[in-house]
Amino acid sequence: MTNQEIPKAAYAVVGGSGTLSSNFPAGLPDEDVEIISDNMHFETPYGMSPAMRLFRVGKKRVLTVRMHGWRSGVTRADASRQVFWTFREAGVRRIISEGGVGTVNKLLDLRDFIVPDDYLDLSVRKDVMLDGRYLLIMRDALCPELRQALIRATKKRFTGRVFTRGTYAVTDGRHFESPAEVAMMNGHADIVGQSIAPEVYLAREIGACYAGLYFTVNYGEGIREKWSHEDMSNIFYDDAPMIGEIIIETIRQVNADERHCECRELRKETLLKDVYNEVSSKG
Known part of the structure; x- marks a missing residue:
């Protein structure tokens, strides 16, 4: 169904x-x-939003979307804008993202958890923004406070290896990376995936805290001689409930009203506002 009024949610x-x-x-x-x-679907300036679900954890209201809002016939850039515009209108202040990733660091194995503290954007989806009003400072782009809550919740629910920092390299996909691309990233990143950008930029633009939980589901090409699609399939189906539990536990731990981070302060009014206003007025 199409909902004209976007419900309020802090998470x-x-x-x-x-x-x-x-x-x-x-x-x-x-x-x-x-x-x-x-x-729920909402009209946005970038097209109709993907289906969204509103749920509560105790008294905390949470909006969620499946698979980053990606779907056939909509560019990933527009899907991200639809999602984060809706989050902004809903008043979201804390955002948790998750996903399966490939390894770039040779020391990582399948079913390792990583809560990254940095990213490397190798995508070509540039200038994916909502209105261009802000200069986005990407220091501590992954909220330190939200990251610590994710780390605590993951260690509480998972007995395997949890890496508390690392760099996520983002590529466009939808294909996986070649051995040469993985070799290029090795030493500069630890995991590779397709979703952290532009989400990390859009979260900062709307003044929300953003952090992610990532599970290694395949070896980057050249890290091991071969990796099995069956292994990835087993992880995909077997471990989903545990990942959901970790996210719910994280939401229980964090307060949207009391933030002790700089996420909101690391966006500044752009000095180019006249340029953006002129471009906007010309359509």
């Missing part, structure tokens, strides 16, 4: 491949988790 989850198979959060047993509204 958002950008679902990726980690929770896709679990119908997050419908399959979780937690008594304080309840779906309030489902299959």
Whole structure:
């Protein structure tokens, strides 16, 4: 259904491949988790939004979208703008993203968790913004406060290896990277995926805290002689409920009203506002 009024929510989850198979959060047993509204679509300046779900964790209201809003017939840039414009209108202040990633660092194995503290944007989706009013300072682009909550929740729910920092290299996809591309990234990044940009920019633009939880599901080409698609499939289906539990536990831990980070202050009014106004007036 199409909803004209966007519901208020202080929290958002950008679902990726980690929770896709679990119908997050419908399959979780937690008594304080309840779906309030489902299959909501909203008119945005960038087209109709993807389907969104509103749920609560205790009294905290959360908007979530599946697979970063990506879908056939919509560019990934527009999908991201639709999602984050809706988040802005909803008043979202804390955003958790998740996804499956490939390894670039040879020390990583399958089913390792990484909560990165930096990113390397190798995509060509540039200037994906909502209105250009802000200069975005990308220091601490992944919110330190939200990252620490994710790390605590992951260690509470997962007995394997959890890496508390690392660099996420983002490429356009939809194909995986070649051995030469992985070799180029090695030493500069630890994991590779396709979603952290432009989300990290759009989150900063709307003044929200943003952090991500990433699960290694395949070896980057050349890291190992071969990797199995069956391994990736097993991770995709078997571990989705655990990833959902980690996200819910993180939401329980963080307060949207009391933020002790610089995320909102690291966006500044652009000095080029006259240029942007002139461009906007010309369409």
